[in-house]
Amino acid sequence: MIPQQFRIQKLKSETYDTFTMELVSEKKKDGFSFLPGQFNMLYVFGVGEVPISISGDPTKQENLMHTIRDVGSVTGALRKLEEGDSVGVRGPFGSAWPVEAAEGKDVVIVTGGIGLAPLRPAFYHILANRKKYGKVAILYGARTPEDILYPEDLQEWRSKFDLQVRVTVDRAGKDWHGTVGVVPSLISKVRFDPKNTLAMVCGPEIMMRFTVQELEKCGLMTEQIYVSMERNMKCAIGFCGHCQYGPKFICKDGPVFRFDEIEELFAVREV
Amino acid sequence: MKDIKALLTEHAFFRNLKEKQIETIAGCGKNVHFSKGDVVFRQGEEANAFYIVKKGAVSIEVDGAERGTIIIQTVEAGDILGWSWLIPPHEWRFTANAVEETSAVALDGRCLRGKCGGDDALAHTLLEKFAGVLAQRLEKTRMQLLDVYGK
Ligand SMILES: Cc1cc2nc3c(=O)[nH]c(=O)nc-3n(C[C@H](O)[C@H](O)[C@H](O)COP(=O)(O)OP(=O)(O)OC[C@H]3O[C@@H](n4cnc5c(N)ncnc54)[C@H](O)[C@@H]3O)c2cc1C
Ligand code: FES
Numbered sequence: 001m002i003p004q005q006f007r008i009q010k011l012k013s014e015t016y017d018t019f020t021m022e023l024v025s026e027k028k029k030d031g032f033s034f035l036p037g038q039f040n041m042l043y044v045f046g047v048g049e050v051p052i053s054i055s056g057d058p059t060k061q062e063n064l065m066h067t068i069r070d071v072g073s074v075t076g077a078l079r080k081l082e083e084g085d086s087v088g089v090r091g092p093f094g095s096a097w098p099v100e101a102a103e104g105k106d107v108v109i110v111t112g113g114i115g116l117a118p119l120r121p122a123f124y125h126i127l128a129n130r131k132k133y134g135k136v137a138i139l140y141g142a143r144t145p146e147d148i149l150y151p152e153d154l155q156e157w158r159s160k161f162d163l164q165v166r167v168t169v170d171r172a173g174k175d176w177h178g179t180v181g182v183v184p185s186l187i188s189k190v191r192f193d194p195k196n197t198l199a200m201v202c203g204p205e206i207m208m209r210f211t212v213q214e215l216e217k218c219g220l221m222t223e224q225i226y227v228s229m230e231r232n233m234k235c236a237i238g239f240c241g242h243c244q245y246g247p248k249f250i251c252k253d254g255p256v257f258r259f260d261e262i263e264e265l266f267a268v269r270e271v
Numbered sequence: 272m273k274d275i276k277a278l279l280t281e282h283a284f285f286r287n288l289k290e291k292q293i294e295t296i297a298g299c300g301k302n303v304h305f306s307k308g309d310v311v312f313r314q315g316e317e318a319n320a321f322y323i324v325k326k327g328a329v330s331i332e333v334d335g336a337e338r339g340t341i342i343i344q345t346v347e348a349g350d351i352l353g354w355s356w357l358i359p360p361h362e363w364r365f366t367a368n369a370v371e372e373t374s375a376v377a378l379d380g381r382c383l384r385g386k387c388g389g390d391d392a393l394a395h396t397l398l399e400k401f402a403g404v405l406a407q408r409l410e411k412t413r414m415q416l417l418d419v420y421g422k
Contacts, residue, residue: 017422071422113420143420170415172342177370179345180330182414189347204419 001237003043003088004028009063011083015147017071018114019079020055023064023089031061035096036121037228037256041236042066043088047077051233051251053118054092059128064089067117067149093236095256097122097200098226099129106134106192110211112141112183112203116149118228118255119202123157130162137164137190141183141207144169145176164190183207184214194219200256202228209266212259222260229254229262275300275376282323284351284400292393299382305329305369311352314366318355319380324348327373332366343415344408345370351404356380357397 006023013019025032034054043049056065070079081087099122107126111119126133138157142148148167158165166186168179179186183203199220201211208227215225231250234242238252246265248254259266276297279285285293303322305311311329312318322329328347335341343365346352352375355363361380387394 141420143418147420168345170418170420174332174340174342176342179328179347180342181344182411184414185411189349206414206417206419210414 001090003041003049003090005086006064006089008081008083008085008087011081014067014149018067018069018149020065020067021078021081021087022056023066023087024062025064025089026086032064032092033061034058034064034092034121036099036125037097037118038092038094039118039236039255040064040066040089040091040093041233042068042074042078043090044074044077044081045086045088048074049088049090049234050074050078051093051230051236053228053255055117055120057124057128058121059124067114067120069114090236093251095254097228097256098198098258099125102126102198102200103129103132104134104196106197107136108187108190108192108197108199108215109136109138110183110187110199110201110203110215111139112207113143113147114149115203115207115228116140119200120150120153122200127157127163134196135164135190135192136162137166137192139166139168139183139186139190141168141170141186141203143171145172145178166190182210184210187211187214187218194224197224199225200227201225205229205266212266222263223258225259226256227259227262227266228256275302278323278325278376282349284323284404288396292396295386295390295393296378296383296397299379299386300376301379303375303377305373305375307369307371309369309373311367311369311373311375312363314363316363318353318361318363320377321351321353321356321380322375322377324350324352325374325376327369327371327375329367329373330370332368334366340366343412354401354405356383357401 005026008021009024010022039051039053041049042052052066055067070076168181172180199215201208229250231243234240236251238249243250279293330342331344332340332342
């Protein structure tokens with residue numbers, strides 16, 4: 001699969017190291033269809049290619065949206081691009097968040113850091129179909145108040161009476177009036193029926209490990225918990241083995257897994 | 272308003288305590304209220320209580336000298352606030368501020384220490400319960416220290 005050329009329509013700085021780009025296809029004018037949780041391979045000409053989740057609204061597929069944290073060579077090169085520049089896009093790839101399986105149930109979304117980006121499409125989907133779900137909670141943890149992603153979205157969601165939205169940071173100064181502490185601590189603060197809940201979790205692996213433990217303490221079974229995994233990728237179509245995770249390929253079998261499917265691997269360091 | 276004994280009986284922290292023990296502890300309790308911005312306790316002062324937060328939120332802060340005041344944790348409804356009353360030298364290690372209108376039950380540390388003096392079983396149970404609170408706090412602090420969202 002060769003990359004399709006997309007043009008950067010709009011760039012938005014989210015935090016000091018994270019930005020969102022809206023892309024439009026140079027050829028296809030009928031939008032870009034994807035499922036919440038899927039990712040694309042973004043190619044910067046002459047530099048390289050990286051997997052990046054789609055972070056936009058799946059009900060508005062005219063533009064393709066990606067939120068990217070500058071951590072190294074390719075993400076750094078993506079950051080240097082300007083509106084009007086081109087990037088190569090292959091995708092969408094991978095499994096999706098279980099937004100349909102969650103219908104009729106309570107939903108608890110727990111995210112940390114850049115992990116809010118891959119879950120935002122699932123949350124948009126739930127909002128667009130709000131009546132199909134029971135209680136809905138979104139819990140988000142960031143490093144400091146300056147690192148909080150999508151503050152306008154969070155503010156808007158918080159103003160809705162039928163959503164439980166909680167944000168916490170690991171540390172803050174006196175001017176922060178929100179919560180300080182780790183995101184798993186928020187789980188016991190929101191209302192849901194553990195027998196009839198699906199949880200979707202995305203963030204650094206350590207954060208996901210603590211989150212799963214806390215969800216289990218609150219009465220969820222591993223079959224009720226979904227996580228999104230990250231590994232380096234190359235082909236993204238299950239050929240090269242770069243993203244191998246035990247017997248699974250993250251690009252093809254994941255990135256979203258039901259936790260009981262990977263529980264044993266998750267306990268092993270650097271599978 | 273619920274009486275203190277009923278409140279303690281329902282609280283997860285006091286689960287498995289005997290009714291008599293809860294009654295003894297409740298005897299050291301009183302309802303307290305803090306307005307937004309009130310200091311609940313101050314670093315370095317004598318620690319003579321712990322709190323069961325019923326409503327509102329309290330920030331636990333440390334004076335970071337040239338880095339200014341750093342908030343290290345927020346305690347909310349249902350949480351236990353304060354352990355220094357139990358461990359000598361009974362001095363608050365941090366400052367706690369109400370960040371919202373806050374209601375709590377304050378349990379008098381001197382009163383409790385007095386009652387524990389004549390009741391080994393109660394002393395042991397309380398120590399065990401607070402060890403659990405401290406272990407949880409330590410685990411969460413470690414996770415904060417890991418800086419999981421850093422590069
Ligand atoms: C399915 C999937 C979805 C992703 N979605 C997003 C997203 O929406 N937004 C976003 O900003 N990032 C996302 N990532 C992570 C992103 O792919 C990496 O940050 C990127 O590949 C780093 O490449 P680089 O060339 O910029 O960094 P490099 O120069 O290769 O490495 C710099 C640092 O990043 C680490 N790193 C490299 N690759 C990865 C990786 N795949 N995962 C984690 N750390 C890595 C390296 O260990 C090194 O410390 C996703 C990864 C996967 C697998
Ligand atoms: S990236 Fe090649 S197999 Fe997954």
